[in-house]
Amino acid sequence: MDNLPEWKKQQRKELIAAREAIPEVTHQQWSLAISGFLTQGLSQLQKKVIGIYWPFRGEYDPRPIARDLIQQDAILALPEITGKHEPLCFRKWLPETPMQNGAYGIPVPVGTQFVRLDAVIIPMVGFDQHGYRLGYGSGYFDRTLASYPLQPLSIGVAFELQRLDNVYPQPHDIAMHYVVTEKGIFQTKDHQLSVREAFHDTNL
Numbered sequence: 001m002d003n004l005p006e007w008k009k010q011q012r013k014e015l016i017a018a019r020e021a022i023p024e025v026t027h028q029q030w031s032l033a034i035s036g037f038l039t040q041g042l043s044q045l046q047k048k049v050i051g052i053y054w055p056f057r058g059e060y061d062p063r064p065i066a067r068d069l070i071q072q073d074a075i076l077a078l079p080e081i082t083g084k085h086e087p088l089c090f091r092k093w094l095p096e097t098p099m100q101n102g103a104y105g106i107p108v109p110v111g112t113q114f115v116r117l118d119a120v121i122i123p124m125v126g127f128d129q130h131g132y133r134l135g136y137g138s139g140y141f142d143r144t145l146a147s148y149p150l151q152p153l154s155i156g157v158a159f160e161l162q163r164l165d166n167v168y169p170q171p172h173d174i175a176m177h178y179v180v181t182e183k184g185i186f187q188t189k190d191h192q193l194s195v196r197e198a199f200h201d202t203n204l
Contacts, residue, residue, distance in 0.1 A: 004168055011134060015126045015162050019058040022159070027058070030159055030182035035065045037185050038121070038155075041178075041199040047073040051090045051120035051152070054078060054106050059123045060157050066095055077115050079140070080108040087144040089114050119153035119199070120144075122176065126162045131175035131188030134167045145174045153177050153199060 022030070042050070050069060055061040066076055077090035081103040091109040102108035122141050126134035133156050135141060145151050156176035160183055169175070178199055179186045186193040 008134065008137065008167075011164070011167075012125050012137065015134070016057055018161055019159065022058065022161075031060050031064075033182040034060050034157060034180055035062075037180050038062070038157075039065050039068050041155075041180070041185050041197070042069060042074070042119075043072060044198050044200055045072075045074060045119050045153070048118035049075045049077060049115050051077050051079065051117045052093075053121065053123050054108075056104070056106060056123070060159070062121055062157070063095070070094070075115065077117065078107075078109055079144075081140065084138075085143075087147040088140050090117055090120075091115070117148075117152040119155065121155045121157055124156045124158040124162060124176075124179075126164050126167060127156055127158055127176070127179055128164045128167045128169075129193055130166070130169075130191045131156075131177075131179060131186075131193055132167045132169040132173055133176055134164070139172070142172055142174050146172070155180060155199065157181075 052062040052066070069076060076093050078093040079088040079090055082089050092112040092115050093109045097112060098110040099107040100110050122133065124133045125136060145154060154174070154176045156179045158179070158181055160181045175188050177188060178196070179188070179193055185196045185198065187196040
């Protein structure tokens with residue numbers, strides 16, 4: 001692909017605009033579907049440490065399922081940017097945790113302990129048929145996943161309108177183990193996405 005950085009920049013612009021233009025009622029319907037699939041699938045990860053995120057620019061909001069996950073004895077954590085070229089650090093989070101604005105104005109927990117993740121739910125600007133994610137371009141999640149000796153279970157979340165044929169991954173890009181959209185749970189297997197009913201990781 002000629003001028004891949006410019007292509008990715010344009011794709012980000014178009015996909016974010018499309019996501020932000022989703023009617024509120026439709027966004028709620030699709031989000032409820034994703035929440036159902038996540039709650040169903042994550043029952044496999046009881047008592048595990050799960051990274052989530054604070055929603056940004058029309059992303060699916062994972063916070064409504066927080067109490068369901070906590071009731072399954074999961075420990076939830078939110079990311080904090082500690083340096084421009086550093087992996088994300090994840091701080092323990094509960095719905096009542098005090099928050100303050102961090103990088104890009106995204107809230108982060110105040111003073112809670114840092115934790116190591118067993119699984120992480122990752123927002124995607126776009127994704128392809130091979131499980132690769134198009135992010136915002138800063139590389140934070142790829143650096144974070146690469147920093148673990150044993151990679152956490154990675155679960156990318158997006159709406160179907162963000163699906164692409166190919167995001168042209170680079171050597172540093174890391175495919176998601178699973179992708180969840182309003183249409184279901186998809187597993188990356190043999191470099192292709194296929195439908196699954198739940199999340200499994202033999203390393204957990």
